[in-house]
Structure formats: C-alpha cells, structure tokens
Amino acid sequence: MVRLDVITTRGGDAGETSLGDGTRLRKDSLRIEAIGTVDETNAVLGLLRLHTAGDAEADAILARIQNDLFDLGADLCVPGEAGGRLRLAAAQTARLEAEAAALNALVPPLTSFVLPGGTPGAAAAHLARTVARRAERVTVALAAAEPVNPEAIRYLNRLSDLLFILSRRLNGNGAGDVLWAPGATR
Template sequence: MKIYTKTGDKGMTKLVGGAQVSKDSDRVESYGTVDELNSWVGYAISMLPKEQEEVKAELKQVQQFLFDVGTDLATPVETERPAKLQSESITWLEARIDVYTAEAPDIERFILPGGSPEASMMHVARTIARRAERSIVRLSWTAKLNENVVMFVNRLSDYFYALARTLNVRAKESDVFYERSEKVFHNIKKDGL
C-alpha cells in the first residue's frame, strides 16, 4: 500500500466526503492542530513512568476522543455523516477534571507552567489544546460544526491543567506562582478556571 497520493502536490487536500480544500484552510488548520495535540499526547504517554499506568490509560482514551474531534472537523456537516464525538466525552472530561482538582491544593494566583517533567508535558498539551480551540472557533464562524467539538476542546485544556497540577502533587513538586499575580481565583475547586 502506498501512503502518498500526490493529490497534495498542488496544495490541496480532500475532506471526508470528497470535497477538496486548500491545505491552509481554517478547516485543515483546525484538524491539523488537533492531530499535533494527539501526537504530543502520544509522546507524553511514552515518557510517563510505569507507576503512572492509570494516567497513561486515561490519556489513551483522550487520544481516541481527539481522533473523533479530528474526524468531525474533516467531515463537513453537509455530508450528513453522523458525528463521531458525543456529549458523553465532555461529561467524562468534566468528571476527570473534578477528580484532579480535588487532589491538588486550592490556589488563588496564577502559576507558571512547569514542575515535574510529567506536569510540564501536560502544560504543553494544554497550550496546544488552546491553540486548537482558537482554530476551531475561527472555523466555526464560517462552517457548521458538531457543537460538542468546541465544548470538548475547551474542557480539554482545563483537563490538562488539572492533570498537570496533580502530577506535580504526586511528584512532590510545588507549584511556582507568578510573582506579580493578583488573587484571581476565589476557590479553584468551586469555580473552575
């Protein structure tokens, strides 16, 4: 099986359903950024220590959801194919965020990304998720999308943030607060991000 098709040699690609678009379109930028995030999560899984098997399994589930997101973004709604990403994925993420938020101490100020290597990888994932969200929102102004996609990716950056803080707690690494931060969170566990 050949993996090259030569259809992209002139800067075009095909979406699910056969429509052709430019490789620099908002749609391709969106699902490309989601693919980048999925690849980063795969890298993070490979770097997590064996004692984090539960987190690794959870991140593999996140990868499955990200593939659903990418498929939905690559499938124009006009093709009338059923959406892959369902609202249950958002409920699942929110439950995981709640678990991790309960495990980390309350904070009132911004923290710097970092800490343990595992937490640092989750902070990188958080920022890629935010970039993906910006791309998807930009696309949503001109194309109809599965409404679960924007909500899921929005929650996903919160998930990576909460997981990063928990991984620091487990590694006995303290959060490093932004020195000039005002108090911005009243109760992180109650109010979220």
C-alpha cells in the first residue's frame, strides 16, 4: 500500500532525488531520466484517453497500460535484483502484444507510411507513441550503463507498436489515415 502524507519534502532542492531503495541520485541521471520519461508517457496516455470515451475497449486497454507504466516506474526505481520488489513481468508484455495483434487485425494493410494526424484521438495516439519511443531509447541507454530488467525495454517497444495501431483504429480503422506522399511537396 502506498501512503503519501507529505508531497513537498524539499528533499530535491539540491538537485537530487531518492530511489525506492533510498539511494540518492542526481535528477539528471539516466535512471531518473528513464523514470521521468515513463511518467511522461503515462501522462500523455491520460490525455489520449480523453479521445477514447466512445471506445470502451481502447479506453480499457489504455487504463491497464497506465497501471503497467506505474509498475515499470516502480521496477526502474529499485536497481538490481532486489528480492520481493515489483518487477515488470513477461506476461504484461505478452498481453500488450496480443492486444496489438487483435487491433491490427481490424485495420487494412498499409500502402504507405502514415503521418501523425487524422482525428484528434489518432493524433494523440501518435504523440503518445513518440513519447513511448523516447522512453524506450532512454531505457536502452540506461541498460547499457547499469542493470535494467530487460522486460522494460521489450514492453516499451511493444507499447509504441500498439499506440501506432491504436492511432489507425481511432482514424476509422485506417480509413482516415493521413498517408505520406513521397516527394509531394518538391
């Protein structure tokens, strides 16, 4: 159970913050950058959910992903193999992959790359996708420097795929996709 009585602690006033195991890190460290970018991804998903109110399935998927992203943040905030700590599980990535496959079965194959846009929901899904990709890049950089649960990288990779497919669903199952026309503005 989480209990937060005090939000303003002044503990970060010198540019450091605490991890879940009590370790203090500079706020510009790769680990804090990864945690923060996962948090940013979650915030963008909250905005995306404003555009899925009429799509109960998509909203439920995004609600579950938001909880998964908190699990991922908890995983990243305790480095190493701390026994008993919350870790992102392979089952969470597998569920994400299965949901992406089910959504993808509803949209026609692409004949061109898709530009971000179309409906407000699709545009928001593209924004969420790009932030998830950044979270993945930062987590990959962190993993090159210190131990990270490999499932974190797999999950973020699948998440960006799902968000791309969701953008197509929110564009009328691909009917409203804005397609790239190579060289059209020369």
